[in-house]
Amino acid sequence: MNNERGSSLLLVLLVTIIIMTLGLTILSVSIGGAKRTEIRYDTTDAIYSAMQNMDKVILEFKNEINNIDLKIYNNKALYQVKLNDVVNQLKSNHPVGLTITDITADFLEDSTNYEHNYYSRVYKLEYEAKDQRDNQYDAVKTITRQIILSPTPSFLEYAVGSFGKEDDEGYLTINGSANIQGNMYANVLTLSNYANYKDDSGASTMPTPYSAFDGSAFVQKRLLLRSSPTDTPIGYEAIRLLSQPVDSSYFYKNNRPTFMMNSNDFVEIDFDATYDKKEDQLSPLDSNATVVTDGSEPNIIITNEADLLHNSEDWIVIDHPSVEFFSGYTPFNIDKNIYVNGDLTIVSEKEVSIKGNIITKGDLTFQVQHAPISYDGTAIVEGNINILGNDDETVVEDDEVNFNAVMFAKGKGFISNTNIAGLDDKQLVLLTKEDVVVTRINEFASFAPPDEDTDIFNYNSPASLKAFFYTDKSAIMYGVGSNFFIHGGVFAKKSLEINAIRGNIIKGYTLLKPSPIDQTGKKSRFTIIHDSSVLTSQLDALPQVDRLRFIVGEVTIN
CATH class of the missing domain: 2.160.20 (Pectate Lyase C-like)
Structure with a gap:
């Protein structure tokens, strides 16, 4: 009988120790999870803050570039001096976390003296996202954006488009069922669910689904929708x-x-x-x-x-x-x-x-x-x-x-x-x-x-x-x-x-x-x-x- 009581006591003590150990483990995991959650929140806040700062840099950069008239800066050496001034001012306005690198040479077959030969530039903007732990700032992520400065016409930025300043210009018509991924630009955009075509018997039309788009449509005047060649759009x-x-x-x-x-x-x-x-x-x-x-x-x-x-x-x-x-x-x-x-x-x-x-x-x-x-x-x-x-x-x-x-x-x-x-x-x-x-x-x-x-x-x-x-x-x-x-x-x-x-x-x-x-x-x-x-x-x-x-x-x- 005494041996049975002793065994029961040992069993109770063993179960108690196991429960206490599990409890401490769960408590430790909970504390660690809370700490990790806190760190994740800190990291998310740091990234969000860095992205806001990056947006400010880009806005400042764009405003300065919009003020550059290439008719005035037709001397590319003076143009390069102006760009250097703009970049240095951005760095001065954002002394912590911002890096701006001119990577134009990476895109040229011959980058010799490109600063004095071309207006186009490619910059890499990097902003470090930092959070504060134990009163010290640690870099956890880097936000990167590429900026292209190019004296090129706008049509290169669109998948399809039509634009001119006269009344008979800028008509984009998409008949039938195309797939278009990218932005569109038009004064007047017309969409229909039939396609025009020509075969050996002459010109004809074929009923189709409408088109599919993945992007933005910049329509300056109006959109017209047709469901047959003879209807009123x-x-x-x-x-x-x-x-x-x-x-x-x-x-x-x-x-x-x-x-x-x-x-x-x-x-x-x-x-x-x-x-x-x-x-x-x-x-x-x-x-x-x-x-x-x-x-x-x-x-x-x-x-x-x-x-x-x-x-x-x-x-x-x-x-x-x-x-x-x-x-x-x-x-x-x-x-x-x-x-x-x-x-x-x-x-x-x-x-x-x-x-x-x-x-x-x-x-x-x-x-x-x-x-x-x-x-x-x-x-x-x-x-x-x-x-x-x-x-x-x-x-x-x-x-x-x-x-x-x-x-x-x-x-x-x-x-x-x-x-x-x-x-x-x-x-x-x-x-x-x-x-x-x-x-x-x-x-x-x-x-x-x-x-x-x-x-x-x-x-x-x-x-x-x-x-x-x-x-x-x-x-x-x-x-x-x-x-x-x-x-x-x-x-x-x-x-x-x-x-x-x-x-x-x-x-x-x-x-x-x-x-x-x-x-x-x-x-x-x-x-x-x-x-x-x-x-x-x-x-x-x-x-x-x-x-x-x-x-x-x-x-x-x-």
């Missing part, structure tokens, strides 16, 4: 869009844009002045040049074996009305600037690679036959720019031109039967005085699979056109037979019309018309995803205006 004045939501039925799967108005902040491009300025900058008149003149032949054909390609000076100047570079037998490589007093056609039976500036007093044509063409440079073209692939309908379209280029044409732009890829992960920026036509891109190509992803803007395939297109006139694009995927943007001063359907399409004398229900859930045949990297990847070649754009990048917290 429903109209919303721009100011009304800010307070009255548009019915979700006008947007594919409720993927609607955020409607906004803009202050007088849109910076247009003066095409003629920009063209003349670029031509003056690139002119070979003061450079070493090899001059070729042959008036006896109607067309000069130059192959890769030609001595002038390898033995010439900085410029090859060809005084002839029609010149052809032809890679018929071996790859064609040239690392010179080219001036042609007439038309220049570049034909690729074998691979062609050209690095250098091009000036032509006639048309410039890239003609892909059986091998890709690569071009790295700036082109100034008095006539039209043509980018053409092989139009053989019996083979899969695999023609490709690779660009790291900014090209200006006083005539038209015509792109057909070819893909445009980015050279060195960059892109083409094409600006024309007259209309732009982009046609027969991946014509009647089928999606595999045709069903869209849960995120309808998620594309795993490479863009078929890595480019920005701008025209001082008008552009019409058809994503019906063609299959467009543009990583860049399209902008027209007068008017831009986009037509699009969803899913696969079968070629015939007349196109079979899938119903809007059958198109729902399918990938769009016209997709644009805005490429914001153009402002840094083409930093030294973009067209310039007389005022700086202040462009703020996304927030990162590390």
Whole structure:
């Protein structure tokens, strides 16, 4: 009996010790959790405070930049002094936690003396988030924003758009069911649920769902909504869009844009002045040049074996009305600037690679036959720019031109039967005085699979056109037979019309018309995803205006 009582006492003591230990452990965990919660609150407060301070810095920075008139600071050395003063003042106003670094050189192929050669700048702003523990400030996170200062026109900031100051300018029409990721800009924006197209029987229309958007729509005058080609559109004045939501039925799967108005902040491009300025900058008149003149032949054909390609000076100047570079037998490589007093056609039976500036007093044509063409440079073209692939309908379209280029044409732009890829992960920026036509891109190509992803803007395939297109006139694009995927943007001063359907399409004398229900859930045949990297990847070649754009990048917290 005594042994049983002793055992019971030991058991009670053991249970008591276990309970006390568990209690102390729970208490310790609770205290530690409370402490960690307190630290988390401190960290959150510190990050919030740092972000507020960063916003103040950006506002001060922007106000100072808006006061810089490039007409006054046309001397880039004085401009650099002014920028240094602005940055130093910001650091003085925020002596604790703020770091400002000029990272412009990271985006230039040749950063030699860039401070005195370019207006564009890229700054990295960092602000340390600090919390106070035991009366000491500890850095816990760093808030980072990228700021781009660029004297570039505003159209580069939009996926699609149309704007001009005249009454007949600024008309953006999106017919059918496109996917547009990025901001839009227009005086008048029209959306419809049918697509215009042309087949062998003539012009027609096809009913579709409406378009899907991921971004903001800056509408300056009005929004028009159509449900058939003959109906009276429903109209919303721009100011009304800010307070009255548009019915979700006008947007594919409720993927609607955020409607906004803009202050007088849109910076247009003066095409003629920009063209003349670029031509003056690139002119070979003061450079070493090899001059070729042959008036006896109607067309000069130059192959890769030609001595002038390898033995010439900085410029090859060809005084002839029609010149052809032809890679018929071996790859064609040239690392010179080219001036042609007439038309220049570049034909690729074998691979062609050209690095250098091009000036032509006639048309410039890239003609892909059986091998890709690569071009790295700036082109100034008095006539039209043509980018053409092989139009053989019996083979899969695999023609490709690779660009790291900014090209200006006083005539038209015509792109057909070819893909445009980015050279060195960059892109083409094409600006024309007259209309732009982009046609027969991946014509009647089928999606595999045709069903869209849960995120309808998620594309795993490479863009078929890595480019920005701008025209001082008008552009019409058809994503019906063609299959467009543009990583860049399209902008027209007068008017831009986009037509699009969803899913696969079968070629015939007349196109079979899938119903809007059958198109729902399918990938769009016209997709644009805005490429914001153009402002840094083409930093030294973009067209310039007389005022700086202040462009703020996304927030990162590390």
